[in-house]
Amino acid sequence: MQLQNSSSKPSEDLSKNHLQDDNMIVENSPAEAIQTWLVTKLSKQLSLNAKTIDVREPLTRYGLDSIDAVTLVGDLEDWLGCELPSTLLWDYPTIEKSAEYLVKEFDVSAAVSPVASSNVKDAGSDKTEKVEASSKSSGWGGLWNRISGS
Amino acid sequence: MHQLKQYWVAEALEKDLGDPTQPESVMSFKSVMELDEREEFPEKDVEWLYNWNLHHYHIPVEYGGELKSYEEFVAFVRVLSRRDLTTSITFSTLFWSGLVWMAGTHEQKQKLAKFIKDKHGAMCLAYSERAHGSDLVGSDVQATKVPGGYLLNGEKWPINRATISGISVVLAKTDDSGGARSLSLFVVDKSEIDPAGYSNLPKIKTLGIRGSDMSGIRFDNCFVPEEMRLGQEGAGLELGLKGFHLTRTLCAAFSLGSADTALRTVLKFALGRKLYGKTVFDIPHPRTTLVEAFLDILVCDCVTIAGARSFHVAPEQSSVSSIFVKYFVPTAVEKVVQNLSVILGARFYLREGHDEGIFQKVVRDNAIISVFDGSTVVNLHALILQLRQMAKYRAKRNAATYEKLRSRLESRFSLEAPLPPCERAKFELFSRGCDDVLQGLEISLEHLYGLKTDASVDAEVLQKLITLTSTVLEELDAQDEFLASSGFEYGHDQSPESFELAKKYCTLHAAAACVHMWVYNRKILGGFFAKGEWLAICLNRLLMTFRPSSGIIPSIYIENVAQELLKLDRENKMFSIVPLQLAQAQSPEEKTHAASELQLQA
Ligand SMILES: Cc1cc2nc3c(=O)[nH]c(=O)nc-3n(C[C@H](O)[C@H](O)[C@H](O)COP(=O)(O)OP(=O)(O)OC[C@H]3O[C@@H](n4cnc5c(N)ncnc54)[C@H](O)[C@@H]3O)c2cc1C
Numbered sequence: 001m002q003l004q005n006s007s008s009k010p011s012e013d014l015s016k017n018h019l020q021d022d023n024m025i026v027e028n029s030p031a032e033a034i035q036t037w038l039v040t041k042l043s044k045q046l047s048l049n050a051k052t053i054d055v056r057e058p059l060t061r062y063g064l065d066s067i068d069a070v071t072l073v074g075d076l077e078d079w080l081g082c083e084l085p086s087t088l089l090w091d092y093p094t095i096e097k098s099a100e101y102l103v104k105e106f107d108v109s110a111a112v113s114p115v116a117s118s119n120v121k122d123a124g125s126d127k128t129e130k131v132e133a134s135s136k137s138s139g140w141g142g143l144w145n146r147i148s149g150s
Numbered sequence: 151m152h153q154l155k156q157y158w159v160a161e162a163l164e165k166d167l168g169d170p171t172q173p174e175s176v177m178s179f180k181s182v183m184e185l186d187e188r189e190e191f192p193e194k195d196v197e198w199l200y201n202w203n204l205h206h207y208h209i210p211v212e213y214g215g216e217l218k219s220y221e222e223f224v225a226f227v228r229v230l231s232r233r234d235l236t237t238s239i240t241f242s243t244l245f246w247s248g249l250v251w252m253a254g255t256h257e258q259k260q261k262l263a264k265f266i267k268d269k270h271g272a273m274c275l276a277y278s279e280r281a282h283g284s285d286l287v288g289s290d291v292q293a294t295k296v297p298g299g300y301l302l303n304g305e306k307w308p309i310n311r312a313t314i315s316g317i318s319v320v321l322a323k324t325d326d327s328g329g330a331r332s333l334s335l336f337v338v339d340k341s342e343i344d345p346a347g348y349s350n351l352p353k354i355k356t357l358g359i360r361g362s363d364m365s366g367i368r369f370d371n372c373f374v375p376e377e378m379r380l381g382q383e384g385a386g387l388e389l390g391l392k393g394f395h396l397t398r399t400l401c402a403a404f405s406l407g408s409a410d411t412a413l414r415t416v417l418k419f420a421l422g423r424k425l426y427g428k429t430v431f432d433i434p435h436p437r438t439t440l441v442e443a444f445l446d447i448l449v450c451d452c453v454t455i456a457g458a459r460s461f462h463v464a465p466e467q468s469s470v471s472s473i474f475v476k477y478f479v480p481t482a483v484e485k486v487v488q489n490l491s492v493i494l495g496a497r498f499y500l501r502e503g504h505d506e507g508i509f510q511k512v513v514r515d516n517a518i519i520s521v522f523d524g525s526t527v528v529n530l531h532a533l534i535l536q537l538r539q540m541a542k543y544r545a546k547r548n549a550a551t552y553e554k555l556r557s558r559l560e561s562r563f564s565l566e567a568p569l570p571p572c573e574r575a576k577f578e579l580f581s582r583g584c585d586d587v588l589q590g591l592e593i594s595l596e597h598l599y600g601l602k603t604d605a606s607v608d609a610e611v612l613q614k615l616i617t618l619t620s621t622v623l624e625e626l627d628a629q630d631e632f633l634a635s636s637g638f639e640y641g642h643d644q645s646p647e648s649f650e651l652a653k654k655y656c657t658l659h660a661a662a663a664c665v666h667m668w669v670y671n672r673k674i675l676g677g678f679f680a681k682g683e684w685l686a687i688c689l690n691r692l693l694m695t696f697r698p699s700s701g702i703i704p705s706i707y708i709e710n711v712a713q714e715l716l717k718l719d720r721e722n723k724m725f726s727i728v729p730l731q732l733a734q735a736q737s738p739e740e741k742t743h744a745a746s747e748l749q750l751q752a
Contacts (some may be wrong), residue, residue: 020525045640058329066287066330066387070579071535077582086579087388090330103189 027132033112034099037079041072042095055095076102080111154565154674157730159207160225166202169722169735170233170411171505178658182234186511187501189360192237193312199230199241200270208244210251210571213263219248219569220396220458224403225730231407232414235515236359238404241458245400246275246319249393250337252574253381253565260338264674265316273317273337276306276367277390284528286321286333286387291369293322293334295356299375300324302336307366308523313350314363316340320392324383333386337379345687347372367544374475392577396461396469397478397523402454405483406447408516410725413443415505416490417719419497420720436493441708442691443486444715444725449688450479451727453660456587462569463562465576467584470536474587474659477529477652480520487516530652534644536580537655541630543583552593559590563670565728588626588655591662594669595619607672611682614702615665620663625696629654661692667727671673677716679727683707 035055043050053062059069065077069089077084084106085091092098101109151158168175170182177195186194199205207223209215217223231238250262265271291304302322312318316337326331345727349364381389417440418428430436457475459466489496494509496699501507520526549557561567598616601607629651639645666686672680690703715725723729 045638060329062629064640065642067532067535067579069330071539071640072535074580083582087330090388093329093331102203 014139029103030108030112031099034080034102034108037040037096038076038095038099041075053095055099058093059089060093060097064089067091080106082106082108152728152730153628154728156219156565157223157225157308157728159222160229160453161716161730162199163202163204164733167229167233167733169603169733170508172735173731174218177230177233178357179233179238179508181352182236182397183506183508183511188499189355191361191363191371192234194196195237196241197270197278198324199237203407204230204241205244205266205270208247209263211424213251213259214267216261218446219570220348220461220568220572221455221565224406224454224458225491225704225728227403228407228724229730231404232410233407235404235408235512236361238407239359239518240311241271241272242295242400242404242472243274243315245397246273246393248396248574248607249319249335249380249389252392252396253335253389254337258377258380262317262337268398269316271316272311272314273319274309274311274315274367275393276309276312276320277686278306278308280305282306284525284715286390286512287328287330289323289333290320291320291322292324293320293324293336293374295324296373297653299373299378300336302338302347302372302374303434304371305366305368306535307351308354308364309366311363312367313365315351318367319380320367320369321386330387331384333390334383335380335386335389336374338372338374338378342378344373344678346370358511358518360514381527388579391579392468393573394524396574398472398529399454399457399461401519401523401655402450402457402479404519406450406726407453407481408512408519409443409447409450409483409509410484412490412512412516413440413447413725414719416440416443416493417510417715419504420493421719429705430493437712438708439489439493441712441715443490445684445688445691445726446482446486448684449660449664449692450482452663453478454661455565455711455727456667459562459569460586461572461574463558464575464584464586467581468577469579470533470581470585471587475658476524477526477533478654478660479674480516481526483516483604484514484520485595487513513705514603523743525658526647530649531642531644533655534648535640535650536583537648539580539583539635540585540588540655541633543585544589545634547589555586555590556593558586559593559666560670562586563666564674565671566674569619585659588659589660591619591623591626591665594665596664597625597669598665606680608681610732614686615668615689618686618693619661619665621697622658622665625654625693626658627656628716657692661689664688664692671727678710681710683710684714686695687711701723 030130037049039053039055039115042053042059042062048062064072070086073084073086073088076088080102084102088101089098092101152161167177170177170179171525172178173180176198182192204226206216207226208217210217216392227238227242230241244266247262250258250491254262277286288352291302291306293300293302302320304322306312306318306320316339318340320336320338321333322336323332324334343480347370349368349370351368354364356362356364417431420436420440423430425433431440454475457471460471464471491509493511496505496515497504498509501510595616598612598619601612602609633651668682668685678684687707688705690699718725718729722732722734724732
């Protein structure tokens with residue numbers, strides 16, 4: 001089922017919630033860490049300059065349509081390590097609102113603690129992410145050896 | 151009766167409808183062709199089906215109906231569809247009651263059950279608009295909030311059964327700002343609104359299903375009370391998409407019914423027509439084409455049955471399980487029909503003659519299945535957006551997820567395993583990376599290795615199955631690796647290459663579904679099915695798209711399939727992994743007797 005793409009352009013005027021620079025990520029709170037993750041992810045995957053993403057604007061303004069917003073929740077789940085409502089970004093349609101909601105309703109500490117914050121920089125790095133050959137080495141009853149030997 | 155109870159309803163319906171080649175049967179080829187020529191709505195046939203109580207099988211047991219399993223459902227839609235897609239597709243607008251079973255209030259459910267049962271009621275689904283087909287969020291029909299309800303304005307078109315139905319399920323905009331929460335669904339009961347508020351659009355002339363009530367509906371300041379809204383305001387898109395998960399899977403039954411008729415009628419021709427001193431069936435090319443059509447149907451069976459059962463076993467995977475069925479089956483059956491038309495030669499184009507000209511009707515009617523309820527490209531696109539997550543999830547499987555997967559696979563594929571009720575509230579917009587069928591392929595491969603010590607399995611066939619299944623796994627590994635290392639884009643501008651990747655995933659999925667089906671039902675389905683030669687050929691055929699044939703299939707396997715095809719035809723059984731008994735030609739005396747037995751014992 002195909003849903004609309006927004007055609008409007010992101011606003012040019014930068015609010016205080018804008019990131020100042022791609023490389024200057026300052027995290028003061030879990031909510032900000034989540035915002036940063038989302039901004040980085042969107043800027044990479046939609047080929048946008050992170051600076052032009054306003055966390056208070058609806059995500060659809062950046063060309064993310066309804067179904068994309070559902071799949072993005074999957075990536076958020078991977079990062080935060082918890083199961084989220086699939087319509088999260090429909091119900092909290094700005095980066096600011098969704099980050100606020102996540103901090104309030106879920107335990108996001110594992111992902112957004114300072115130790116884990118390096119993950120934030122990985123957002124959108126799917127281009128280099130490799131599916132590990134872990135399945136091959138996990139040795140389910142020696143099955144893998146037999147398969148590779150067949 | 152078939153040993154599997156879930157096929158009894160289909161067999162009973164089949165028996166009571168009678169042999170479609172006999173003119174006196176209900177929905178005989180002769181009568182459906184006459185209706186089609188006149189482009190007439192099959193009113194009598196629809197009423198016959200209500201009198202048979204088929205509509206009860208659209209209402210869940212909890213609401214006084216007989217709907218227990220979607221596997222059973224697919225089977226009876228299939229026997230209906232093998233006679234006539236016009237009637238079958240018309241009757242099937244009852245599928246849309248699924249939205250109410252999924253999201254309605256207790257009162258809405260009770261009311262709908264009464265409407266269907268007592269009033270022989272039916273509904274239509276009004277999503278599409280002239281300006282917006284696939285683009286649901288683009289809908290222009292407005293529902294403006296007023297005290298006690300909404301005012302509907304705008305037009306839905308082209309809608310199957312928009313005119314001849316008591317309820318229209320309408321998707322309308324409740325929030326002008328647009329976006330995923332801007333739509334709501336309304337179950338508009340025409341008997342409870344002011345007739346001045348709506349009008350029916352004229353019948354649309356179509357290529358196939360000519361007798362259908364293809365029309366549209368227009369609303370002009372039509373007041374609909376709040377109780378007609380389904381779910382929360384703003385839930386329209388979410389429910390609309392989840393409703394498609396159900397119906398996309400059920401659509402495969404239309405295709406499978408068509409395929410049965412196409413193959414049966416062409417086989418009859420090939421066996422009867424003599425050329426060069428032998429039958430057409432004896433000429434290698436047509437013979438192989440017929441055998442391949444049969445094999446393709448068997449693959450589609452495995453995909454469809456697995457998809458229907460998954461609603462009960464893994465409802466949270468509905469977003470992908472429905473795509474696998476809706477992409478694969480209609481596309482494969484279109485090809486089957488096209489290939490078979492070559493054998494009928496000139497006759498495929500004639501609107502009379504061989505079996506009343508039913509084949510050309512199948513060609514026309516069948517062509518719509520891959521378009522409605524989400525076209526082939528729309529399904530592939532929805533899969534593209536989830537492929538990467540499935541690859542990631544597959545890489546992360548561990549012992550715990552693996553054990554759960556093993557148990558779900560068994561319930562999904564073992565046709566003797568009882569199905570739990572379908573929990574429609576568990577349908578999800580994305581599957582969180584899960585796809586049991588391909589992610590559990592190693593489990594069935596393990597079973598195959600385990601069979602090496604089983605004397606009931608032919609060692610040569612087994613070795614081929616192991617080799618072919620391992621190849622499916624290799625292809626899947628390679629695709630996952632590729633997905634993980636390639637870029638990913640959101641949106642609608644997916645590259646043509648990513649559509650090819652999605653198609654490949656669906657093909658691998660079909661192969662895996664066949665392997666699981668064999669592994670879990672060898673003992674249950676027995677005979678030809680158990681021998682597994684068909685499976686080896688099917689896997690080889692599916693893999694051929696990416697790997698040139700390695701000459702792995704001995705010609706005797708193909709000959710054995712040809713013999714099975716002839717046997718099923720002789721015994722008048724469905725071309726299926728579950729070859730249920732089809733209606734036999736009856737004497738008039740037997741017919742009267744059958745009519746008195748119409749009602750099924752519960
Ligand atoms: C016989 C019949 C019965 C029908 N019954 C109903 C009914 O009961 N209820 C109802 O609501 N509607 C019904 N429809 C309408 C049907 O569902 C729509 O025709 C269908 O959704 C496709 O829309 P469209 O043809 O307007 O194509 P569009 O959405 O306009 O798309 C045009 C083309 O763009 C391309 N495209 C679109 N989306 C994508 C994508 N995501 N990725 C790549 N390419 C894409 C495809 O090539 C597509 O064919 C019926 C139609 C017919 C013919």
